Amino acid sequence: xxxxxxxxxxxxxxxxxxxxxxxxxxxxxxxxxxxxxxxxxxxxxxxxxxxxxxxxxxxxxxxxxxxxxxxxxxxxxxxxxxxxxxxxxxxxxxxxxxxxxxxxxxxxxxxxxxxxxxxxxxxxxxxxxxxxxxxxxxxxxxxxxxxxxxxxxxxxxxxxxxxxxxxxxxxxxxxxxxxxxxxxxxxxxxxxxxxxxxxxxxxxxxxxxxxxxxxxxxxxxxxxxxxxxxxxxxxxxxxxxxxxxxxxxxxxxxxxxxxxxxxxxxxxxxxxxxxxxxxxxxxxxxxxxxxxxxxxxxxxxxxxxxxxxxxxxxxxxxxxxxxxxx
Amino acid sequence: xxxxxxxxxxxxxxxxxxxxxxxxxxxxxxxxxxxxxxxxxxxxxxxxxxxxxxxxxxxxxxxxxxxxxxxxxxxxxxxxxxxxxxxxxxxxxxxxxxxxxxxxxxxxxxxxxxxxxxxxxxxxxxxxxxxxxxxxxxxxxxxxxxxxxxxxxxxxxxxxxxxxxxxxxxxxxxxxxxxxxxxxxxxxxxxxxxxxxxxxxxxxxxxxxxxxxxxxxxxxxxxxxxxxxxxxxxxxxxxxxxxxxxxxxxxxxxxxxxxxxxxxxxxxxxxxxxxxxxxxxxxxxxxxxxxxxxx
Numbered sequence: 001x002x003x004x005x006x007x008x009x010x011x012x013x014x015x016x017x018x019x020x021x022x023x024x025x026x027x028x029x030x031x032x033x034x035x036x037x038x039x040x041x042x043x044x045x046x047x048x049x050x051x052x053x054x055x056x057x058x059x060x061x062x063x064x065x066x067x068x069x070x071x072x073x074x075x076x077x078x079x080x081x082x083x084x085x086x087x088x089x090x091x092x093x094x095x096x097x098x099x100x101x102x103x104x105x106x107x108x109x110x111x112x113x114x115x116x117x118x119x120x121x122x123x124x125x126x127x128x129x130x131x132x133x134x135x136x137x138x139x140x141x142x143x144x145x146x147x148x149x150x151x152x153x154x155x156x157x158x159x160x161x162x163x164x165x166x167x168x169x170x171x172x173x174x175x176x177x178x179x180x181x182x183x184x185x186x187x188x189x190x191x192x193x194x195x196x197x198x199x200x201x202x203x204x205x206x207x208x209x210x211x212x213x214x215x216x217x218x219x220x221x222x223x224x225x226x227x228x229x230x231x232x233x234x235x236x237x238x239x240x241x242x243x244x245x246x247x248x249x250x251x252x253x254x255x256x257x258x259x260x261x262x263x264x265x266x267x268x269x270x271x272x273x274x275x276x277x278x279x280x281x282x283x284x285x286x287x288x289x290x291x292x293x294x295x296x297x298x299x300x301x302x303x304x305x306x307x308x309x310x311x312x313x314x315x316x317x318x319x320x321x322x323x324x325x326x
Numbered sequence: 327x328x329x330x331x332x333x334x335x336x337x338x339x340x341x342x343x344x345x346x347x348x349x350x351x352x353x354x355x356x357x358x359x360x361x362x363x364x365x366x367x368x369x370x371x372x373x374x375x376x377x378x379x380x381x382x383x384x385x386x387x388x389x390x391x392x393x394x395x396x397x398x399x400x401x402x403x404x405x406x407x408x409x410x411x412x413x414x415x416x417x418x419x420x421x422x423x424x425x426x427x428x429x430x431x432x433x434x435x436x437x438x439x440x441x442x443x444x445x446x447x448x449x450x451x452x453x454x455x456x457x458x459x460x461x462x463x464x465x466x467x468x469x470x471x472x473x474x475x476x477x478x479x480x481x482x483x484x485x486x487x488x489x490x491x492x493x494x495x496x497x498x499x500x501x502x503x504x505x506x507x508x509x510x511x512x513x514x515x516x517x518x519x520x521x522x523x524x525x526x527x528x529x530x531x532x533x534x535x536x537x538x539x540x541x542x543x544x545x546x547x548x549x550x551x552x553x554x555x556x557x558x559x560x561x562x563x564x565x566x567x568x569x570x571x572x573x574x575x576x577x578x579x580x581x582x583x584x585x586x587x588x589x590x591x592x593x594x595x596x597x598x599x600x601x602x603x604x605x606x607x608x609x610x611x612x613x614x615x616x617x618x619x620x621x
Contacts, residue, residue: 018457029473137354137605141598143549145556145569146590149576153583264464268553272576282465283557286472294472301465309460 004317012310019306023299024068027291028061077299078292080285087296091278095300098277100171101269102262104197109204109262110255114248116205117212121247122239124217132209139206144265148199148272155195165274168192196273200265204258211254215247222246249320256312260305355606361599362544369415378406380413380566391584401571401585410566411592417567418596421478422547425485426540432486433493434536438524440494441501452498455491463488467550471559481560485547492539500532534611541604545597552593568593 052058059067071078077087120132156164168174168189178186219225220243228238270279278297285293368375391399399407440451458466470484504510504527513523554560555569563570568589575586 014453015456015460018453019460022457022461026469026473137598137601138594141545141601142594143552143556143590143597145553146572146594149572149579149583149586149590153579153587157580157583260462261464264462267464267468268556271557282468286468286559289472294469298461298465298469302461305462306460 019302027295077296080293081290082288094278094281098266105200105262108201112205113208116209120213121216136206136209139202145268147202151195151199196269200269215250219243219247256309259308352606354602358602362603365596369419372412372416376409376412378409414566414568418548421482421551422544424482425547426543428486429489430540433490434497437494437497441498455494458491496535504528538608545600
């Protein structure tokens with residue numbers, strides 16, 4: 001176990017270095033000169049040249065790469081060209097909204113996915129199974145932005161039950177306010193996050209449900225399940241207590257991967273639901289070719305993703321006796 | 327010699343006799359194949375199946391529903407949606423096929439080399455793969471598009487950057503298991519070069535998973551391509567991309583959501599077709615992986 005954890009942690013280092021190098025390469029490759037963008041249209045050639053020198057843009061790439069690493073080590077991700085603020089500040093201001101959205105979507109997709117998967121598995125070959133798997137197939141094939149649109153049309157425009165765009169208070173402080181006797185902000189936040197989170201979760205819920213079903217079917221055929229049934233244990237306890245616990249192991253490793261997909265998908269849902277997170281920021285930064293900002297966002301997305309994958313792998317090691325007991 | 331050659335066609339026929347009914351009994355496979363074939367044919371023959379000129383506007387008839395004149399209704403300029411969607415299929419399918427072919431070739435070569443040679447070659451190539459897998463896919467696609475700019479080949483290229491990794495990992499693992507098989511050892515014993523062994527022995531035996539991945543990959547590529555044009559980073563208008571129609575239609579969503587709904591439906595049906603095909607092929611070609619779980 002310790003050996004595994006150490007090996008896994010050590011693997012994180014070259015991975016992070018690689019991610020940073022790729023991100024840096026993007027800066028070199030994106031067309032457009034930050035210096036001339038900063039100075040605007042009336043810039044003189046001398047002005048641009050001196051600013052380029054001051055920004056260190058004329059140095060060879062390996063010196064700039066070294067400086068990039070040194071700056072990152074101090075938490076400095078450069079300055080946004082258009083917003084005239086440190087990239088790290090801009091990103092920090094937006095990150096919470098995206099992580100909140102992705103986390104709620106992940107929670108929804110895990111709950112729905114496991115529920116549907118178990119249901120399909122215990123009704124294998126029946127109508128419930130076929131219907132659930134058809135639903136899952138549709139869910140996998142449905143583009144996030146289309147599902148967003150349909151949900152918005154139905155629940156926000158036609159029925160008017162939920163707000164179509166925007167975000168309420170951040171969920172956790174709002175939850176605190178509810179505990180303090182003021183439930184209104186929390187309910188408002190829930191109403192705002194429901195549609196974006198649901199549309200973001202659809203895809204992952206479908207994928208997880210298929211995985212859970214396959215995994216459950218395998219476990220249900222195992223000897224220990226037959227033994228549990230033979231000794232007269234009640235069916236719900238066999239299914240949920242014995243089978244599901246073992247069936248969830250392979251699912252766990254996929255959940256980390258899904259989080260990455262959710263972060264990416266958040267770019268689309270945020271655009272549609274005007275959710276003020278990193279996704280919206282990404283689109284703006286790319287449209288304006290705000291190179292330091294694009295670079296910072298890509299890096300942050302990748303690092304969040306890598307950290308979640310690491311956490312899932314470690315959790316997997318802690319749960320799976322084949323690794324834990326080694 | 328003639329005697330030795332005799333059993334071969336018989337064996338082939340016997341194998342076919344077992345396989346064909348199974349393929350025909352698989353409803354998802356048939357549905358997937360039919361949908362995919364229809365979409366690809368529509369894309370190829372777009373000029374013949376389109377009923378209207380793409381740019382022909384008809385302002386009095388904007389946002390009309392399906393009718394005999396306009397099978398799927400009209401968009402915000404009164405342009406015929408059926409014709410635009412059919413041409414949109416051309417763009418999406420072309421990009422998807424280019425992206426999937428390039429990803430499959432690059433990923434397969436890397437997987438074959440990593441799996442066959444092992445050691446530090448394997449270590450290096452797999453760490454490289456991990457780095458590319460370390461980015462949320464859509465984020466990397468967008469960043470690459472920011473670098474290369476819009477355009478048909480550029481969009482395809484940006485999709486390749488995120489999708490070759492899957493082929494590399496799968497082909498590597500099949501290569502690892504094939505490497506120790508007797509027929510590969512035999513080929514090595516008679517002095518075949520690594521390139522020949524990989525090309526003649528290992529690759530043909532890895533084709534099943536590659537075909538399955540490619541079929542599923544076409545669906546994914548179409549989703550991403552549409553996502554890019556939805557966000558405004560795909561082919562610029564007047565190209566009739568599905569993503570653009572969907573996104574532009576949202577401006578009129580409160581009164582006339584039809585344009586967005588039908589464009590999204592086109593994307594979904596196409597992706598569904600390729601996914602069903604991929605799942606069906608997987609059940610057929612890889613008995614260990616039973617998504618249907620009938621056994």
